[in-house]
Amino acid sequence: MTITLPNYILENKELYQIISDDKILVSKSTIYKKDKLFLRNSVHIAILLINGGKTLHLKNSDISIDTTDILYLSQGNYFMSEIIGNENGYESILVFFDDEYVFNFIKRYNITVDTDEQEDVLPLKRDEFINTCIGTINKYFEKNIENSIDLVKLKLDEIFLYSLSKDKEKFAAFLNKIIQTKSSRIKYILEENLDIINSVDDMCKLTRLNSKALRKEMNRLYNKNPKEWLDERRLHRAVTLLKNTQKSISQIATSCGYSSVSWFIIQFKKYYKMTPLLYREQKVRE
Missing domain, CATH: 2.60.120.280 (Regulatory protein AraC)
Known part of the structure; x- marks a missing residue:
């Protein structure tokens, strides 16, 4: 539990x-x-x-x-x-x-x-x-x-x-x-609980900060707004799973907090210029 x-x-x-x-x-x-x-x-x-x-x-x-x-x-x-x-x-x-x-x-x-x-x-x-x-x-x-x-x-x-x-x-x-x-408190909370963060609202809830305070803190820590940080971290997690597990694309999308496989693929392709499946195939060949 x-x-x-x-x-x-x-x-x-x-x-x-x-x-x-x-x-x-x-x-x-x-x-x-x-x-x-x-x-x-x-x-x-x-x-x-x-x-x-x-x-x-x-x-x-x-x-x-x-x-x-x-x-x-x-x-x-x-x-x-x-x-x-x-x-x-x-x-x-x-x-x-x-x-x-x-x-x-x-x-x-x-x-x-x-x-x-x-x-x-x-x-x-x-x-x-x-x-x-x-x-x-x-x-x-x-x-x-x-x-x-x-x-x-x-x-x-x-x-x-x-x-x-x-x-x-x-x-x-x-x-x-x-x-x-103290200075790294928010960073630790977010990075240690990335697996349950699916939205900026989740980030606010975990850190107990309102959206304005969270944005200020994220800019200080990462020079990114909360959504940019979350998108990047979720995709980095997806890459790790693609490289090191046999999970399906659907399973990876779900475990990284995406509501649909199609949205995950769109976001992944936007960031890495290829689909998750092609990324996995290329890494296997390397």
């Missing part, structure tokens, strides 16, 4: 309790998912478990957490599975925050990140203080409290500050990862 976070949560509000504004989103779920999840996370996340556990499946190892841990993940794609807790229950709170929130946090508390290390995955042990903060955030979902999002932000700041004081080296490395990759 593939989930694009936090978009999936916003599109399935009936499955989650949500507290949010334009800077931060906090969701609570009691629904256990049996399958291993492929998470496409377009912002950063703090995972706060109330009941049950999660296992993060990395390339060379697994990281398992439960209600004695907190897990920070910087933006990226991850495999994860969930673990049933006490009395077959499951309950978790996910806090999503963007680059701007992190930079404002650093500025707000005059924090100096004096490390060259970078950590994109950071599990930390919880203690009584962290558990109290998480318990308070949990209460905001149980009661209709005015200004709950501002109260959540205060608690998140407390958790960040406490994590920094408890393990300065590791948490500073997590903050540094976000600092060092």
Whole structure:
């Protein structure tokens, strides 16, 4: 199962309790998912478990957490599975925050990140203080409290500050990862998720930018508008499939996000001056 976070949560509000504004989103779920999840996370996340556990499946190892841990993940794609807790229950709170929130946090508390290390995955042990903060955030979902999002932000700041004081080296490395990759954030999101981008609207949705902001960012990164970039990337993917697989032209058109084979052929011929089939035949002869 593939989930694009936090978009999936916003599109399935009936499955989650949500507290949010334009800077931060906090969701609570009691629904256990049996399958291993492929998470496409377009912002950063703090995972706060109330009941049950999660296992993060990395390339060379697994990281398992439960209600004695907190897990920070910087933006990226991850495999994860969930673990049933006490009395077959499951309950978790996910806090999503963007680059701007992190930079404002650093500025707000005059924090100096004096490390060259970078950590994109950071599990930390919880203690009584962290558990109290998480318990308070949990209460905001149980009661209709005015200004709950501002109260959540205060608690998140407390958790960040406490994590920094408890393990300065590791948490500073997590903050540094976000600092060092800010300028390439949009580039990473788009290029890592090209297989699910079929339109400029998809690009806006994934990057959480409006069309005007996306155009500005694409011109900065690639000196192209979003549609030009998307057309080029889809055709480059098609070329890779033509060279290295036995997929049919129809299958390649579909996997590259084209609504019809005929449109794919027209676009391919416009760019490469030949049909996909002729391109494949020429490459086989070379």
